[in-house]
Amino acid sequence: KINSPLEAYKYLPQTNCGECGEPTCMAFASKLIDRSGKTTDCPPLVKEKKFAKKLAELDKLLAPEIREVAIGVGDRVAKIGGDDVLYRHKLTFFNKTKMFFDVTDTMEEAALVERVKKITDYKKFYVGRNLLLDGVAIRAASNDPAKFAAAVKKVIENTELPVILCSFNPAVLKAGLEVAKDKNPLLYAANKDNWKEVGELALEYKVPVVVSAFNDLDTLKSLAKTFAEAGIKDIVLDPGTYPSGKGLKDTFTNFLKIRRAGIMGDTEIAYPIMAMPLTAWMSGISDPVSASYWETVLSSVFTIRYGDIMLLHSMEPYATMPEVHLAETIYTDPRSPVAVDSKMYKVGTPDENSPVLFTTNFALTYYTVESDLASNGINCWLLAVNTDGIGVEASVAGGQLTADKVKEAFEKSGFDLKKDVTHNTVITPGLAARLQGDIEDKLGAKVLVGPMDSGRLPGFMEKNWPP
Numbered sequence: 001k002i003n004s005p006l007e008a009y010k011y012l013p014q015t016n017c018g019e020c021g022e023p024t025c026m027a028f029a030s031k032l033i034d035r036s037g038k039t040t041d042c043p044p045l046v047k048e049k050k051f052a053k054k055l056a057e058l059d060k061l062l063a064p065e066i067r068e069v070a071i072g073v074g075d076r077v078a079k080i081g082g083d084d085v086l087y088r089h090k091l092t093f094f095n096k097t098k099m100f101f102d103v104t105d106t107m108e109e110a111a112l113v114e115r116v117k118k119i120t121d122y123k124k125f126y127v128g129r130n131l132l133l134d135g136v137a138i139r140a141a142s143n144d145p146a147k148f149a150a151a152v153k154k155v156i157e158n159t160e161l162p163v164i165l166c167s168f169n170p171a172v173l174k175a176g177l178e179v180a181k182d183k184n185p186l187l188y189a190a191n192k193d194n195w196k197e198v199g200e201l202a203l204e205y206k207v208p209v210v211v212s213a214f215n216d217l218d219t220l221k222s223l224a225k226t227f228a229e230a231g232i233k234d235i236v237l238d239p240g241t242y243p244s245g246k247g248l249k250d251t252f253t254n255f256l257k258i259r260r261a262g263i264m265g266d267t268e269i270a271y272p273i274m275a276m277p278l279t280a281w282m283s284g285i286s287d288p289v290s291a292s293y294w295e296t297v298l299s300s301v302f303t304i305r306y307g308d309i310m311l312l313h314s315m316e317p318y319a320t321m322p323e324v325h326l327a328e329t330i331y332t333d334p335r336s337p338v339a340v341d342s343k344m345y346k347v348g349t350p351d352e353n354s355p356v357l358f359t360t361n362f363a364l365t366y367y368t369v370e371s372d373l374a375s376n377g378i379n380c381w382l383l384a385v386n387t388d389g390i391g392v393e394a395s396v397a398g399g400q401l402t403a404d405k406v407k408e409a410f411e412k413s414g415f416d417l418k419k420d421v422t423h424n425t426v427i428t429p430g431l432a433a434r435l436q437g438d439i440e441d442k443l444g445a446k447v448l449v450g451p452m453d454s455g456r457l458p459g460f461m462e463k464n465w466p467p
């Protein structure tokens, strides 16, 4: 494992040709170390035969501590694992926790299709992006190969999402695999009783597989080791998820032990971990609202502590919303603030008489302002100035938001205050009031100082617009 650009540099062609988009090989080496670049981004390294050995060695040395496993195919492939650190602030976490929702092969066909569509179509808009669910876990409640195969067929006909085939019966898994073999499904699961047959299926169909040992890390590790020695690379670990009581404490400890060992270099257990919040439904809680509640609690715990993939049941908004939001937040890269593109945006249907405002490109700021304007029916032009994703107050103080930056953003956007609108006026955020004079000078435009809080924009517009 290598951790410094200097070490990675030794494996690069060292010609500074610039084909990777970086001015020097050393700059590219830094990108490899922080994982913002891949070895395949260096054409000479990939194409020239004389570098083949170095490329293979470098790829091995740069591989993440926790193996990355892909489930499914195409645009919606679910990648899990791939982490290098125990704490996000030490680098970042990669591959957000993937959430798979269950269906069973005993469901009525119409209900099955409806639920699959609901899982597939789930969408929650959050800070400029849609949060989605990641896959369907098909549980063989019937334990009947033919019934299971029919349910798998129905599911894959109705979704592009990756699937997990769930049964401890190898014959049932094989029937499902025959139907879904082109979809790279995840097999759940091999345990101490069926590992031989399930391992053979994973090898024969070349699919990822879960090894499962309930609250027994020695057996779990031994199963993973046996599979790895047999040539199975894509392994996921299921140490069991107790829903409550002392068992939950054990589960939490197991997750920590596994991930700590994996990050510290124990390659025999350095695989993604599966959590099963849906065990909340099997813990004797009869009230569905309470079961959903506990499922969300479990999901939160194991999103924060090392669950790479989860099996869930409740699709109540009060259960899914916190789950997807938390995963999004935990997996946000702390090295780069969430930002929107720096450009001129239309809010509603603005024309040449509409107001022109600017804010920063920090996503939370931008979407708050945009939503305050749009929800109040204010048609306008809204410029997002590139402040490296920093909010208004901090970027004015830190020098990322200046009159020059505002001018540069207008120029880059192609929006001309003198030609595209009739009023040659721009509204600045209240927190950037001290830039008013400078911006007037730089833009040659009238500058109105807007309110300190974008929630007050409607009142401000009533009093001050048209100027």
Ligand code: SF4
Residues within 6 Å of the ligand: 012, 013, 014, 015, 016, 017, 018, 019, 020, 021, 022, 023, 024, 025, 028, 029, 041, 042, 043, 044, 045
């Ligand atoms: Fe160096 Fe490769 Fe980038 Fe060229 S493409 S500068 S050889 S890292």
